[in-house]
Amino acid sequence: MANNKTAPPALEAPLVPLKGVRVDALVALKIIKHASGAFPSIVTGQLLGMEVEGVIEITHSFPFPAVEQTPTNDFGDNNASNTAILAPRSKSNAWYQSEMMKCLREINVDSNVMGWYQSTNLGNFVTKELVENQYYYQSSTQLNERTVALVYDAARSTQGALSIRSFRLTPQLMNAMKDGKFTTESLQKYSLTYKELFQELPVTIHNSHLVNSLLHQLSSSPSTLPSFTSSLRQSTLPPPLFPNYDSLDLSIDPFLEKNCDLLLDSIETHYTELNNAQYYQRQLAREHAKITAWQQKRKAENISRAALKQPPLPEDEWQKLFKLPQEPSRLEALLNSRQIEQYAKQVDGFTAAVTAKMFAVNGGLAKIE
Incomplete structure (x- = not known):
């Protein structure tokens, strides 16, 4: 089988x-x-x-x-x-x-x-x-x-x-x-x-691996050094090490300034989203208060109609009379909060080098005094 x-x-x-x-x-x-x-x-x-x-x-x-999109305004800008x-x-x-x-x-x-x-x-x-x-x-x-x-x-x-x-x-x-x-x-x-x-x-x-092998095979030709002292004096060879004073610059980084501006704009957007959410809560509370008052009034009418042996009125008509406000999407608020965190981390990274220079200068001035 x-x-x-x-x-x-x-x-x-x-x-x-x-x-x-x-x-x-x-x-x-x-x-x-x-x-x-x-x-x-x-x-x-x-x-x-x-x-x-x-x-x-x-x-x-x-x-x-x-x-390709159609222009969004009368001037044809896109x-x-x-x-x-x-x-x-x-x-x-x-x-x-x-x-x-x-x-x-x-x-x-x-x-x-x-x-x-x-x-x-x-x-x-x-x-x-x-x-x-x-x-x-x-x-x-x-x-x-x-x-x-x-x-x-x-x-x-x-x-x-x-x-x-x-x-x-x-x-x-x-x-x-x-x-x-x-x-x-x-x-x-x-x-x-x-x-x-x-x-x-x-x-x-x-x-x-081919690129790594090519990089290892690349070699620069050695520089030709002068043979005599007289030739060394006439030579225009640069010194082996150049002093780099750019790292000692204490000016504010322009990228740091731009980051701070963007951070302030994001904070303003956050307060705008917060005000919209609060406005929705106030509108919702106002509508709920109206619905509660209407339900209490309808219950009182039904009690009086029951005393007169009349059929009660439906108590779910408030769904047709009142319309609750629609809650705005919270996605923009979440993305803006994440963007604020991103800007804050960037500002922290930009200020690290400037802060170290400031502490170094402050310590050097204290020793001079």
Whole structure:
């Protein structure tokens, strides 16, 4: 007798949690060149690569074309930054992305979508558009769910330190985005605060072995030194070490001043959102007071009608007579709070060097006195 028992389905291997992002040096140079060419406007692009043991490897990238929009005012002005940030999820760019990836696949380039990148200026990237773009990547069935958003800060990179960060949306924010509601009840349901909006992954820049071997083989030709003392006096060779007095400059960093201005603007936006929330609470309390007074009046009417042996009036008519105000979305307030935290960290980083110089000068003046 044949055995009709079917084999149990194979269990899928659990997904390895993401540990970090490894960006190829050529990709980093492409992003820097793309952002520098359009600075201070925002640029976006696609990231391609693969995932290896929980590490997202970015091996190729290409820029997105700007989305054409109708002018928003009578003068024909158009905000290029807003059009560029809409490019990753624009329907007009879908054909361009598919054709670009098709061409890359024909030349054996990694064509797996691993995310997208965006440029920013002084850390001003915590916006609703960033959340919507990343939600589109993480929730799309056609794209890879384990994608990241790379943010390149062109202004901070000019100070000598490359600023490339990677972000993903947290599960709490993904669930709230699926519901499409950011009310107080929804935030309490998902335990969502401004600190649980993004998950940041460490970024490392990687060079291939061929590039490393080429860098090791590069050697500069030795400088020709004069043979006689007379030639040394006539030589225009620079001294081996130049004194650098720029590090002793005590002037306020212009980037620090700009960060403080942006921080003040974000604080004003926070107070505006707070006033809107308080206005909603006052409107809601006023409507509830009207509903309570109407219900008490209707109950009194029904008691008097019951004494006269008349049928009672319905007590749920208040739903047709009164309309409760709609609670405004709290997403903008959450993003603005996270942006304030970002500006505060940047101000702290900018002031660290200036504070050290001030303490050094203060200690030196005390010794002179």
